[in-house]
Structure formats: C-alpha cells, structure tokens
Amino acid sequence: MRTLITRVNPLVLLSVGAFSLIGSFAVRSLPVAAVTIGLYALAALIFLPTWRYPLACLAFSGFAAVTIVYSTWRLGGQNTEVAAVAGLRILVLAWPGSVMVGFIDPGRLSDYAAQTLRLPARGVAAFSAALQRFSGFAQTWESLERTRRARGVAPGRHPVGQVKHSGSMAFALLVQAMRGASSSSIAMDARGFADARGRTWAEPATWSRMDLAGLALAAALGAVPIVCFFAI
Amino acid sequence: MRSGAISFRGFTWRPVGRKNPTIAGLDLHIEPGERVLLVGPSGSGKSTILHAAAGALGTTISGEATGDVSVDGRLGLVLQNPADAIVAERIGRDVAFGPENLGLPRDEIWRRVDAALAAVRLDYPRDHLTSALSGGEQQRLVLAGVLATEPDVVLLDEPTSMLDAVAAERARDAVLAAVGDRTLVVVEHRFEPWLDHVDRVVALDPGGVVGFDGSVAEFLASGGRPRLWMPGAPPPTPIEIPAEFVSPAVVPEAVDASDVVLTTRMIRGTRRHRALSGFTARLAPGTTTAITGPSGAGKSTALLAMTGLVRVSGGTVTPDRTRMRSRELAREVGWVPQNPELGFLTTSVREEVERTASVLGVEVEADELLALVGLERFAPSHPYRLSGGEQRRLAMISALAHRPGFVALDEPTVGQDRDTWAVVTGWYTAAARAGAVVALATHDPDAPRDVEIAVGEAVTAT
Numbered sequence: 001m002r003t004l005i006t007r008v009n010p011l012v013l014l015s016v017g018a019f020s021l022i023g024s025f026a027v028r029s030l031p032v033a034a035v036t037i038g039l040y041a042l043a044a045l046i047f048l049p050t051w052r053y054p055l056a057c058l059a060f061s062g063f064a065a066v067t068i069v070y071s072t073w074r075l076g077g078q079n080t081e082v083a084a085v086a087g088l089r090i091l092v093l094a095w096p097g098s099v100m101v102g103f104i105d106p107g108r109l110s111d112y113a114a115q116t117l118r119l120p121a122r123g124v125a126a127f128s129a130a131l132q133r134f135s136g137f138a139q140t141w142e143s144l145e146r147t148r149r150a151r152g153v154a155p156g157r158h159p160v161g162q163v164k165h166s167g168s169m170a171f172a173l174l175v176q177a178m179r180g181a182s183s184s185s186i187a188m189d190a191r192g193f194a195d196a197r198g199r200t201w202a203e204p205a206t207w208s209r210m211d212l213a214g215l216a217l218a219a220a221l222g223a224v225p226i227v228c229f230f231a232i
Numbered sequence: 233m234r235s236g237a238i239s240f241r242g243f244t245w246r247p248v249g250r251k252n253p254t255i256a257g258l259d260l261h262i263e264p265g266e267r268v269l270l271v272g273p274s275g276s277g278k279s280t281i282l283h284a285a286a287g288a289l290g291t292t293i294s295g296e297a298t299g300d301v302s303v304d305g306r307l308g309l310v311l312q313n314p315a316d317a318i319v320a321e322r323i324g325r326d327v328a329f330g331p332e333n334l335g336l337p338r339d340e341i342w343r344r345v346d347a348a349l350a351a352v353r354l355d356y357p358r359d360h361l362t363s364a365l366s367g368g369e370q371q372r373l374v375l376a377g378v379l380a381t382e383p384d385v386v387l388l389d390e391p392t393s394m395l396d397a398v399a400a401e402r403a404r405d406a407v408l409a410a411v412g413d414r415t416l417v418v419v420e421h422r423f424e425p426w427l428d429h430v431d432r433v434v435a436l437d438p439g440g441v442v443g444f445d446g447s448v449a450e451f452l453a454s455g456g457r458p459r460l461w462m463p464g465a466p467p468p469t470p471i472e473i474p475a476e477f478v479s480p481a482v483v484p485e486a487v488d489a490s491d492v493v494l495t496t497r498m499i500r501g502t503r504r505h506r507a508l509s510g511f512t513a514r515l516a517p518g519t520t521t522a523i524t525g526p527s528g529a530g531k532s533t534a535l536l537a538m539t540g541l542v543r544v545s546g547g548t549v550t551p552d553r554t555r556m557r558s559r560e561l562a563r564e565v566g567w568v569p570q571n572p573e574l575g576f577l578t579t580s581v582r583e584e585v586e587r588t589a590s591v592l593g594v595e596v597e598a599d600e601l602l603a604l605v606g607l608e609r610f611a612p613s614h615p616y617r618l619s620g621g622e623q624r625r626l627a628m629i630s631a632l633a634h635r636p637g638f639v640a641l642d643e644p645t646v647g648q649d650r651d652t653w654a655v656v657t658g659w660y661t662a663a664a665r666a667g668a669v670v671a672l673a674t675h676d677p678d679a680p681r682d683v684e685i686a687v688g689e690a691v692t693a694t
Contacts, residue, residue, distance in 0.1 A: 105321055105322075106320075106321060107320045107321050107322065107325045125329075125332070125333075128319070128320070129319040129320075129329075132318065132319055132320055132321060132362075136315065136318075136363070139363065140574070143569065143571070143574045144574055146536070146541045146542070146567075146569075147567070147569055147574055147575040148558070148577070149541060149558045149561060149562075150539070150541055150561065150562060150565060150566070150567040150631065151558075151562055151575065151577060151587065151588045151591075151630070151631065152558050152559045152561070152562025152563070152588045152591045152592055152634075153558065153562075153577060153587070153588070153591055154558035155558070156557055156558070172577075176573070176574070179573070179616065180315075180316045182288075182292045182293060183311055183313060183316035183317070184316045184317065184319075185292055186283065186286055186288045186292050186293075186309065186311065187309065187311055187316060187317035187319075187374070188317075188319060188329070189286070189287075189288075190286050190307055190308060190309035190378070190387075191308070191329055191330035191333060191377055191378065191381055192306065192330050192333035192334050192381050193329075193333050196332075196333035196334070196335070197335065198335040199332055199333055199335055200331075200332050200335050200336055200337065200338065200341065201332060201338075202324070202325060202328035202331070202332055202338060202341045202342065202345070203325070203338075204338070
C-alpha cells in the first residue's frame with residue numbers, strides 16, 4: 001500500500017496538488033479546515049512510504065502559513081479564528097502538492113505531459129532534462145558543503161555565520177547550475193536535440209485502473225472543503 | 233559522397249576574459265571515416281577544438297571565434313564531465329533521449345538502447361538509477377547515449393580518463409566496435425592503447441598550434457612532442473617539492489577504518505544504495521596509501537569516510553572527525569575533490585590558494601606555490617577559466633597549501649601531462665616523506681604509493 005505512490009502516473013500525483021489548490025478556496029471555517037488537513041494527513045500516513053518527508057514539507061508550508069496567520073491577525077481586526085483559518089487554508093493549498101512533487105519522476109512526467117496533455121515535445125523534453133538536473137542539485141549541495149568544510153570555511157553554530165554560509169552556498173550552487181547547464185545543452189544538442197522534429201517518446205503514457213482510482217481519490221480529497229462549504 | 237568530414241579553416245578562438253587566443257589560426261581537415269587521436273599537454277586547447285566542432289563556441293560558450301568550422305553529418309560528443317550530459321533519472325531513458333529526438337518508433341528506440349548499453353557493457357537493467365552510477369559508469373552511459381543516435385562523427389574528450397585499466401579497455405573496445413567506419417576524434421592523455429586503432433595523430437603544442445600531424449608510424453618515429461605520455465617511456469620521476477611547502481603544520485595522526493559501511497538514501501525514502509561495505513584500512517603517518525579498485529567500487533567514498541567528511545552508516549573510523557568544527561578539521565585534513573570546480577571558493581587563482589590558509593592563520597607564499605605547479609601566469613584569472621588539468625592542480629594546492637597532516641586526494645593524476653603529473657605526484661610523495669598521512673583514491677597504476685588497499689567488487693543497489 002505504501003509504495004503505491006511510486007506506481008501511479010505523475011499526472012495523478014500532480015492532480016493531488018491541483019485539487020487541493022482548488023479545494024483550498026472553499027476552506028472558510030475552522031472545523032472544515034481541520035477536517036481537510038486531517039484527511040490529507042491520514043492519506044499521507046496510508047499511502048506514503050515515509051512520514052519524515054511529508055513532515056518536512058509540512059514544516060516549510062507551515063512557515064508560510066504562520067506568516068499568513070500573523071499578518072491576517074494583525075490586519076484583520078485581531079480575530080484569532082479568521083487568522084487560523086487563513087493559515088490552514090495555505091496549508092491545504094500548498095502542502096499536498098509540495099509533498100507530491102517529491103515523488104514525481106521527471107522522465108515519466110514528460111511522457112504524460114507530451115502524450116496525454118499534448119504539450120510541445122521539445123519544451124517538455126527540455127523541462128524534463130532541467131528537472132533531472134534539479135535532483136542532482138541535492139548531490140551538488142552536499143559536495144559543495146563537504147569541500148567548504150574541508151577548506152575550513154563552513155560556519156560554526158553561530159546563526160549569522162549560518163545565514164551567510166547558506167547565501168554563499170546558494171550562490172555557488174547557482175554558478176554550478178549555470179555552468180552545468182551550458183555543458184548540458186552542448187551534450188543535448190550533440191544528441192540530436194538541436195534539430196529534433198517530430199520527437200517520439202520511448203514509453204507510452206497509459207492510464208491504469210490504479211491511476212484512475214488515484215485521480216478519483218485526489219478529486220475526492222479536494223472536494224471535501226467544497227462539499228462542506230455548500231452543505232453547511 | 234560519404235558524410236563525416238570535419239574541417240577547420242583559419243579557426244581562431246579567444247574566450248571571454250583571456251587576452252590571447254587559446255586556438256590560433258587552426259587549419260585541420262579530417263576525412264570521412266578517419267580515426268584521429270588528438271593529443272597535447274594540459275591546457276593546450278584539445279577540449280576547445282571538440283567544442284568548436286560541436287558548434288558550441290561563440291554560442292553556448294562565450295568568446296570570439298573567427299574562421300570556419302564545418303562538420304558534415306550527425307555529430308556525437310562525449311564531454312569530460314559526464315554528469316552534465318545525463319538527462320534522465322534512469323539509464324534506459326537517458327540512452328533513449330537521442331533516438332527520441334530522431335523521432336524513431338518505440339521498438340527501434342529500445343532496440344538501440346539495449347544495443348548501446350550492451351556495447352558499453354553497462355550491465356544494469358534499464359530502470360537502474362543514473363544517480364547511483366559511479367563516475368566511470370556515467371562516462372560509459374553517456375557514450376551509450378551518443379552511440380544510440382548512430383552518429384557520423386564521434387568526438388570523445390578523455391573517454392577513459394576516469395576508468396581503471398580493465399574498464400578502459402572495455403570502453404575502448406566498445407567505442408571501436410560501435411564506431412565502425414565512422415569518423416572518430418579522440419582526445420586522451422594516456423593515449424598508448426589507442427595508437428593501434430587510429431589512422432592519424434594530431435599533436436597540439438601550448439597555444440593551440442598544431443605541432444605534429446601525420447600517421448601513427450611517423451608520430452612514433454618523430455619521438456613525439458614534449459610532455460606527452462609517449463608509449464614505452466617510464467613514468468616521470470615525481471619532482472622534488474621542498475619540505476617547507478608540504479611538511480605538516482600539525483602532528484599527523486594515523487587513521488583507522490574498521491568494517492565501514494556507507495549507504496546513501498534517496499529523499500523519497502523508497503530506495504537505498506549501498507556505496508561501501510566492510511571497508512577496513514589503516515593509514516599511517518609518513519606513508520602513502522592508494523585506495524584502488526574497479527570503477528564503481530567505492531574508492532572515493534572510502535577516502536571520504538576516512539576524512540570524516542561523511543558519516544558512516546556502520547563500522548568505525550578513528551579519529552572520528554565528523555563532529556569537528558570546519559576549521560579544526562581543515563587544519564588536520566586536506567581533501568582534494570575529484571571534481572575541482574566544486575571546491576572553488578573565490579574569484580581568482582591566487583586568492584583561491586590563500587583562502588584556507590588565511591582562515592587558519594597559516595602563512596603561505598601563493599605565488600611560489602603557483603609557480604611550482606605551473607600556474608603562475610594565471611594568478612589573477614578566475615579559476616573557471618582554467619582547463620580541466622589546470623583546475624585539478626589548483627584544487628590540489630588550494631586544499632593543501634596550509635600543510636595539513638592528513639592529505640586525501642581523489643583521482644589527482646587524471647588529465648595531467650607528464651610534466652604536470654610529476655608535479656602532482658611530487659607533491660603528495662613529498663608530503664608523505666615529511667611525515668603526513670597520505671591517501672589517494674586512484675586508478676592510475678603509475679601513481680607512486682607505499683601501500684595499496686583494494687576496495688571490493690562494484691557493490692550494487694539493494
């Protein structure tokens with residue numbers, strides 16, 4: 001059950017985020033917000049192979065939510081409930097999608113984007129290659145961190161040093177990304193990408209029963225706040 | 233007429249930020265089906281010529297190009313850094329990228345993918361992760377990706393430089409079998425094994441000028457050019473580096489690794505990859521230890537584990553430096569990474585050499601160090617402007633200028649000509665003589681060593 005997520009097609013995974021985004025607009029009261037988040041969390045426990053990763057994503061979208069809560073509270077007449085709902089709405093909007101993105105295989109996504117959604121082939125292929133580079137960034141980041149540590153310039157526990165260090169690492173990563181991208185584009189063009197016409201796809205974009213069930217579940221989860229909105 | 237000709241007429245190239253052209257007035261014509269070996273000392277412009285043929289100069293790479301370059305037919309190019317050429321998460325799809333671009337039907341795509349993977353002897357299933365491949369395996373994967381497009385011209389930039397002798401021979405056989413009667417241009421420092429298989433040798437002299445152009449027999453009869461790895465010549469004697477540049481500024485401490493296991497894990501938590509299993513070694517002060525083994529066996533990982541720059545998943549490394557603060561670790565350990573670009577911290581070659589030392593409060597004579605490794609004229613340049621071999625030398629002295637007690641080098645001799653090889657090997661042997669603990673991950677059988685530790689067979693994903 002917990003590895004199903006790696007077997008459904010990437011459009012289904014994306015649809016989870018899309019439906020939660022649509023549903024989030026209907027989150028208007030605290031109970032609805034709590035039920036929706038609860039259902040997504042339950043789905044995460046049932047279907048995801050790890051709970052650490054969704055929790056990390058929750059922390060990130062939680063940070064966005066907290067800032068929204070605070071500004072709504074300050075500007076919206078210091079009404080705690082309105083502020084809390086606004087914050088939870090952001091969680092419904094961002095969290096499911098951000099978790100799903102981590103499980104998407106860029107190659108499979110491009111198959112479906114080109115064959116199911118009929119997006120332009122060259123654009124899709126370039127996007128997928130770029131995403132592939134993106135997953136390499138984690139490794140590059142680790143290597144950068146390692147060399148910095150070995151060179152005596154990694155920060156200690158001091159927060160200011162940490163922030164400065166992250167800035168310099170991010171810049172180094174950007175530089176690496178740009179340099180890698182030019183080598184990458186040379187290599188891609190040398191494999192016929194420069195003048196690709198009528199590009200084909202090595203794998204078909206199929207929709208299995210499991211995919212359809214996944215899509216239905218994604219739609220159902222997204223529909224929870226909408227149904228509540230109209231029912232209550 | 234057969235396609236596959238390459239022709240340079242009065243080609244000159246001056247990259248952005250350099251005063252003088254790196255290639256000056258190159259005239260070179262390669263016939264369809266010709267197999268050419270392109271050689272030259274480190275920094276002579278070999279890679280630049282391949283980039284020019286691929287049409288990347290003046291477009292993707294900025295600078296000023298004059299003269300003519302033309303390539304007749306489809307071109308396949310394997311670059312020095314294979315990781316940049318990988319476009320997919322799984323090896324099958326990566327190789328399929330070229331055939332997909334050509335608009336081939338699905339069965340033909342997979343026929344070519346399987347044939348190309350078999351040709352380079354990458355014996356993994358199609359859905360093996362590209363991120364789990366070692367540097368050498370990545371190089372073979374990229375080669376497979378190029379072969380799958382069935383190009384008229386194949387350009388290879390140091391295709392076997394990261395491979396051990398066995399893997400290199402396999403890769404070479406794979407190239408030669410797959411290339412057939414297509415045009416082939418191969419750049420390599422250790423070129424001896426290619427000589428039996430090429431028709432022509434072009435040797436560049438520093439400054440991108442053709443110093444020799446003729447048949448293999450003529451090339452051998454001429455005695456070659458200076459600094460090249462001519463066949464039969466014994467490896468050069470490591471140069472004497474004065475002890476003052478290498479003798480440890482801290483008291484060197486032996487490193488013990490016992491039954492070290494290292495697994496890496498994908499963020500999604502669904503897959504694990506075992507990078508090293510059951511590695512045991514003892515590195516003693518005053519001794520140079522070479523960590524050897526087939527490509528993909530975990531040489532680099534073993535070296536990293538010894539330095540304390542990665543946490544091990546099982547077993548122990550003493551002293552345990554994983555919790556040490558960066559400065560303390562740097563004082564004791566100098567690590568020279570395999571990919572030098574990842575290590576650069578500053579915007580000039582001189583600052584790069586001074587950086588770690590100044591953080592630690594150790595005095596270094598940057599200009600003298602640069603002169604020792606033949607980089608003095610680049611002192612004000614940006615590190616990225618250097619060639620691959622030059623960057624490796626810079627990364628080495630930048631990591632070691634402050635004279636750490638434990639010197640760890642990852643494939644330090646790759647991409648070096650005879651002269652620069654003697655500098656690199658001279659550096660670490662001198663450090664060992666001065667009492668440092670020296671360890672290198674290497675597949676270069678000539679790199680001097682006192683002790684050798686072989687890491688086992690390539691370990692696979694579990």
